[in-house]
Amino acid sequence: MAVTYRIYDETQATTRTVNVEFSGNVLAASYGANPYTPRYYFNITTSARDTSNLAFPNIVVLTLSDKVLNGAKQRRSDTAAAYTDIHDMLADYLYDLINGHAADLYSSGVAYKAPMSF
Numbered sequence: 001m002a003v004t005y006r007i008y009d010e011t012q013a014t015t016r017t018v019n020v021e022f023s024g025n026v027l028a029a030s031y032g033a034n035p036y037t038p039r040y041y042f043n044i045t046t047s048a049r050d051t052s053n054l055a056f057p058n059i060v061v062l063t064l065s066d067k068v069l070n071g072a073k074q075r076r077s078d079t080a081a082a083y084t085d086i087h088d089m090l091a092d093y094l095y096d097l098i099n100g101h102a103a104d105l106y107s108s109g110v111a112y113k114a115p116m117s118f
Helices: 086-099
Strands: 002-009 014-026 038-045 059-061
Touching: 002 086, 014 086, 038 086, 059 086
Parallel strands: none
Antiparallel strands: 002 014, 014 038, 038 059
16 A cells, blocks of 8 residues: 655745655564564655755655654654654654754754755
């Protein structure tokens, strides 16, 4: 199952897309108590580039506690709480892709990330 978000910039009259694919796989690695437990994850990809003309890496999110900023904080707020639902998680990841973030935002230890280029 996949969802495509289209982000439109009125000032540039351009559109960028971000794809979110929900997948279920068996990890070929040890994860938790049972390495053969199926794991479900979201794979977030985009062909958009940032304002430094660098490609965004693929993002894999395993749980609602995988927060954008180094796993430590949510992007839109200075909170270490896990996301309350999938919608909130995706909104936070999209917000970060579009807007980028400052180095060490909310004391999370992250490096600077340039915003999406339109």
